Amino acid sequence: MHDFWETIKHDHWVFPYLKKYKALLALIIFLGFMTFFCGGALMFTSGYLISRSAQKPENILLVYAPIVLTRAFGIGRPSFRYAERLTSHNWVLRIVSVFRKRLYEIVESGTKSIYARVQTGEMFNLMANDLFKIENMYLRVIFPSIIGWLLYIVGSIALGVFSPIAALIVLLVLGLNTIVLPLITLAIMGQRDAQQKQVESHIYTDLTDSVMGLQDWILAGRTDELVQRQENDFKRLGTLQTKDDHFDWWRNFTSEIIIGVVALILIIFATITFGHSQLGVNWIAAFGLVLFPITDALSSISQGFGELPRYTDSIKRLNDMDQQSQSEQNQQLSQVEAPIANEIKLNAVNFAYANSEAIFKDLNLTIAAGEHLAVLGQSGAGKSTLLKLILGDETPTNGNITIGGVNVGQLQEHRAEIVSVLDQQPYLFDTTVSNNLKLGKLHATDTELWDVLEKVNLKNLVAQLPEKLDTPMTEAGKRFSGGEKQRFALARILLQDTPIVILDEPTVGLDPITELNVLQTIFETLQDKTLVWVTHHLTGVELVDQVIFIEDQGISLAGTPEDLLNQSERFASLLVMDHGI
Numbered sequence: 001m002h003d004f005w006e007t008i009k010h011d012h013w014v015f016p017y018l019k020k021y022k023a024l025l026a027l028i029i030f031l032g033f034m035t036f037f038c039g040g041a042l043m044f045t046s047g048y049l050i051s052r053s054a055q056k057p058e059n060i061l062l063v064y065a066p067i068v069l070t071r072a073f074g075i076g077r078p079s080f081r082y083a084e085r086l087t088s089h090n091w092v093l094r095i096v097s098v099f100r101k102r103l104y105e106i107v108e109s110g111t112k113s114i115y116a117r118v119q120t121g122e123m124f125n126l127m128a129n130d131l132f133k134i135e136n137m138y139l140r141v142i143f144p145s146i147i148g149w150l151l152y153i154v155g156s157i158a159l160g161v162f163s164p165i166a167a168l169i170v171l172l173v174l175g176l177n178t179i180v181l182p183l184i185t186l187a188i189m190g191q192r193d194a195q196q197k198q199v200e201s202h203i204y205t206d207l208t209d210s211v212m213g214l215q216d217w218i219l220a221g222r223t224d225e226l227v228q229r230q231e232n233d234f235k236r237l238g239t240l241q242t243k244d245d246h247f248d249w250w251r252n253f254t255s256e257i258i259i260g261v262v263a264l265i266l267i268i269f270a271t272i273t274f275g276h277s278q279l280g281v282n283w284i285a286a287f288g289l290v291l292f293p294i295t296d297a298l299s300s301i302s303q304g305f306g307e308l309p310r311y312t313d314s315i316k317r318l319n320d321m322d323q324q325s326q327s328e329q330n331q332q333l334s335q336v337e338a339p340i341a342n343e344i345k346l347n348a349v350n351f352a353y354a355n356s357e358a359i360f361k362d363l364n365l366t367i368a369a370g371e372h373l374a375v376l377g378q379s380g381a382g383k384s385t386l387l388k389l390i391l392g393d394e395t396p397t398n399g400n401i402t403i404g405g406v407n408v409g410q411l412q413e414h415r416a417e418i419v420s421v422l423d424q425q426p427y428l429f430d431t432t433v434s435n436n437l438k439l440g441k442l443h444a445t446d447t448e449l450w451d452v453l454e455k456v457n458l459k460n461l462v463a464q465l466p467e468k469l470d471t472p473m474t475e476a477g478k479r480f481s482g483g484e485k486q487r488f489a490l491a492r493i494l495l496q497d498t499p500i501v502i503l504d505e506p507t508v509g510l511d512p513i514t515e516l517n518v519l520q521t522i523f524e525t526l527q528d529k530t531l532v533w534v535t536h537h538l539t540g541v542e543l544v545d546q547v548i549f550i551e552d553q554g555i556s557l558a559g560t561p562e563d564l565l566n567q568s569e570r571f572a573s574l575l576v577m578d579h580g581i
């Protein structure tokens with residue numbers, strides 16, 4: 001519970017949007033309240049109507065008003081429900097779309113600590129999950145709870161008009177359902193959730209270790225033991241989930257008993273208050289039935305509270321990430337006025353990760369404006385480190401790196417205008433094609449979008465989609481192939497229009513023909529940009545102006561592809577090997 005309040009207190013992701021869209025929020029609560037109010041009122045008037053119609057009717061007009069009211073509430077309930085669903089989803093989608101944009105900006109700003117831990121694509125995936133949970137938190141917990149509490153208070157006050165004592169008793173008994181049960185649920189589920197996470201994390205670690213060392217297990221003839229270990233872990237998880245299910249069952253059972261008790265109280269109250277007159281008895285059925293349609297609203301409070309611990313983690317993660325990003329940005333010392341991004345220069349750069357051997361010693365490299373450079377080297381040689389240094393994610397231990405004569409550290413505020421990155425896992429959001437592209441340029445027109453799509457050879461594909469630019473992409477762009485995803489990411493980069501583009505093995509995992517096609521498109525469309533392309537092999541290397549090999553803490557080989565082919569046996573043999581000839 002304490003954890004939950006701490007997270008909410010320090011939340012600067014979700015909370016500001018509660019304020020920003022407060023009118024819409026009030027409308028959602030009102031519509032939700034009216035849905036259940038109409039449900040209760042429908043049962044109330046129909047209870048009265050049925051009971052009254054069973055008596056000898058002197059005049060049809062005596063039941064006319066309840067007939068009209070029954071119809072009105074009957075129509076009102078689904079109408080309010082529909083309006084409430086539309087409004088609440090609209091609200092949630094609005095804030096989630098702002099979150100997505102903000103996340104994209106954080107990742108694009110290249111926060112060092114984030115890149116150090118996870119890859120961009122993985123992080124987007126993680127965040128997509130978190131955003132989904134936040135979306136659910138509002139739709140499944142916050143809105144239903146507020147509506148449930150409102151009904152609880154307004155219902156008790158309405159009863160208080162007839163009998164303050166009955167109202168007080170109902171208030172106390174229903175309080176068990178709306179306050180005590182949710183708090184107990186939160187406390188228990190908070191603990192269970194922590195235990196579950198522990199077991200899950202143990203399972204992941206164990207499973208990864210087992211898979212990595214699978215061969216050893218088989219050679220040692222201990223496969224049964226391996227399977228047994230996994231089974232035990234899953235059994236523990238299963239036991240915890242069964243406990244959750246039991247708790248849910250008991251909680252729902254208790255909640256229904258409480259509702260039953262309140263219904264009884266209402267019937268007793270109505271009998272005492274109205275039972276003595278012939279007309280008054282009709283109110284007994286009305287009071288007896290009024291409670292049932294609102295039971296859902298009341299019991300969803302504790303259900304929602306049970307899910308809260310899961311959502312709290314997501315909010316915490318988003319806030320943590322934003323804070324890291326902010327503090328890293330604040331650490332940038334002086335900022336330059338406008339980016340003058342041209343030549344990239346590394347002057348006598350030395351670099352080593354903490355407590356590790358040097359990756360670069362006295363590295364000098366100049367990448368002229370508009371030059372296309374391929375960076376090759378064995379795994380672990382330092383290619384990615386070189387990119388991190390150019391991007392300003394890592395700082396040289398000695399020497400300096402400048403872009404257009406300005407130290408990269410000072411350019412960070414304008415980084416998104418100077419450098420864009422096309423990496424191995426471009427991320428496509430679960431929104432339309434158009435919105436995905438506009439992440440590169442927020443106010444791009446449709447003509448601009450079609451223009452870049454044509455450049456990256458996606459125009460025909462998008463033109464054939466059911467809603468063209470407005471066709472939704474599933475989360476992470478699952479409906480598109482690897483090559484198409486890279487082309488979409490490239491289109492985004494074309495819209496972003498930065499003078500420097502970093503290509504971090506963008507074609508890894510593609511088949512050789514698609515790889516060459518994608519590379520050709522990349523180099524054609526980014527012709528006038530400065531390109532720094534890290535690659536593991538030589539497919540497409542003839543497309544660049546310069547090639548360097550990173551080796552032994554520096555550059556071991558450099559030159560144009562033609563020169564290297566003629567002068568370096570090693571390069572020539574690598575090229576032959578790579579092309580399979």
Ligand SMILES: Nc1ncnc2c1ncn2[C@@H]1O[C@H](COP(=O)(O)OP(=O)(O)OP(=O)(O)O)[C@@H](O)[C@H]1O
Pocket residue numbers: 116353354356359377378379380381382383384385386536
């Ligand atoms: N954050 C880090 N902290 C400590 N060491 C690191 C870190 N990142 C990379 N290294 C180490 O620095 C060396 C160079 O890594 P780098 O990722 O730059 O190599 P690479 O040439 O890009 O390799 P690959 O082709 O396999 O991606 C490796 O030995 C790696 O283990």
